[in-house]
Amino acid sequence: MQYWLMKSEPAEVSIDHALAAKDSTVAWTGVRNYQARNFMRDQMRIGDGVLFYHSSCAEPGIAGLAEVASTAYPDPTQFERDSHYFDPKASPENPRWMLVDVRARRKTRLLSLTELRADPALASLQILQRGSRLSITPVTPDEWQGIMQKLELK
DNA sequence: GCCAACGTTGGC
């Protein structure tokens, strides 16, 4: 069992969105970075813990908890001509982009980027590293625990 | 809107 932090723009898919979806589950479409894709394709397992992070918004930070709900499969948006995520180099026979389903578990109080940065125990979080842009990053058990503590969850 | 940092592309 592993832990992950997954960024989503709340204007696209927020934690509220995800919770309101059928089975509280959304397909994690639109990842177009190989490293992030490889995490989903090669390392994610059903049941892995996910920190649901809101990015590119007024208050960036961790907004909820979720879990990986499927193994990887081709991102359908890569084949949709009208999609912003269309990839002309991808074909159903030769898909380039994979995704997993993510099931939202609960909304949390907003653990802001500022608050994350202020905690020395969380300094190792990958998203806090200089220049880090990856939309999906692994989270260590210690980091996960630290965040649960801050959220006063188990 | 700015811009630092990083990723991707494509000519050579």
Add this chain to the structure above:
DNA sequence: GCCAACGTTGGC
């Protein structure tokens, strides 16, 4: 395989 040019991310 190098690397300059370009595109993207994402906080501010």
